Amino acid sequence: MVSGSSRSAIEVTGLRKSFGGTVVLDGIDLAVDEGTTFSLLGPNGAGKTTAVRILSTLIRFDSGRVRVAGHDLVAEPDAVRRLIGVTGQFSAVDDLLTGEENLVLMADLHHLGRVEGRRRTADLLDRFDLTGAARRLASTYSGGMRRRLDLAMTLVGDPRVIFLDEPTTGLDPRSRQAMWETIRGLVANGVTIFLTTQYLDEADELADRIAVLDGGKVVASGTAEELKRGLPGGHVRLRFADAARLAAAAGVLADATRDDEALTLSVPSDGGVPALRLLLDRLERADLEVAELSVHTPDLDDVFFALTGHATGATATATTEKEAVR
Known part of the structure; x- marks a missing residue:
């Protein structure tokens, strides 16, 4: 994991967000360099998904300042949307369409034109080893195939910043490894990855820098080695x-x-x-x-527990982000 450019792909200052009386993000600061993988860790309810939803323009924030891909999130949301991609915790694949049709639909939504859309679709099917299953309904795909198709759909618009919200949840070890290699390849080509995950080995393997979020605050940040060495x-x-x-x-x-x-x-x-x-x-x-x-x-599990008081994947007793959003 080698850091790419020193230019910032994401800059967050004093970001705050509440749902009713529940404070989800309490003045967080983040900085993500271009062409790197940044991982946001935290127990359930810490604010990870809310942060991703804000940075990807899906929900508004209460106060603070955010720039993504060089654009102000409030003043230039359309410019931000043109340069980002989002793969959420739950697949956005349409089960009633084939894998190929899902990609063609995304190409149409990006106004690529018929020829370019077909070319991009064929390229992504080949890149994600889905050509053989291209004309099968997505409902017949395995979990790993669905995640690969989901990420391929994200890449149709050639984003420079990609938000991956727990992208390997539920995948078998082989599919996880394949997803890791895909992420490494994207970063090697200059794409910036903003990753949230409950798998600490995933952050250890992929992330150039890590921030640990707990109770709506960033309680630590640095490289994986810096975080480990800071623990007795x-x-x-x-x-x-x-x-x-x-x-x-x-x-x-x-x-x-x-x-x-x-x-x-x-x-x-x-x-x-x-x-x-x-x-x-x-x-x-x-x-x-x-x-x-x-x-x-100490490993990242030790760091996580020391900083948050939670074991990996533990269910928080506080209101979760999904409940807050609803």
Whole structure:
């Protein structure tokens, strides 16, 4: 995951949104660089879907400032719509049409013209490995095929910013991997992806930067590694060839936790290069050889729980966004 341009594709300042007496977004700030994947994480009811609906011009916000693809969301909503695509939690595929007909319909809605619409349809069917099923009703498609068709429909208009709201929910592992490769390919071609997901491994795999939303506020942001390293609990595990070396190392590393049976020491560390270099220098000065070294840092599940107090995918007791929208 390599960051592309330093130009902002999405800029959000002080964004607020309430439904009745329920505050869903409480003054959030976000910045997303062009040609990168940005992931918004949070428990159910945190405000993720509301943020996506606002940024994609589907609902209004109460206050704040938003620019998407270089355009002000309030002053230039049509310009924003021309440059974005949205794939929501629930497929927008029409089951009464074939896969091909779904794409042709989107081409017509984008006013592409018959020749260009047919060309774009054929290209996307091939790109998403749907050519063989092009003339089958979408109702016969598997979950993975439907998600691929849904994303293909989003790409008909050649968007520069794509909002993916939990795009792999319900997919089998193979289909998830295929979707991940599609997302990576889009970003490699300069498209900006704004991703919400309940799967923390998905954010870890795909996102250049992550923001964690809880209670309508951004409680942390950074790269996955920055978020992990900011959490206590990281350590370096050292294994020694024999009990004598283990005992000697334990004398040098007084802050380590010792396991005589495994012949290991666990040394608190953020896992960064400077900390590892300092640790190895201390052992070298004591003429102690390490048989095996491994770095253990908190994962995104640990980060998520520490920041929000919720396990991944936990149902919030507060009113959910869907209920608020209704």
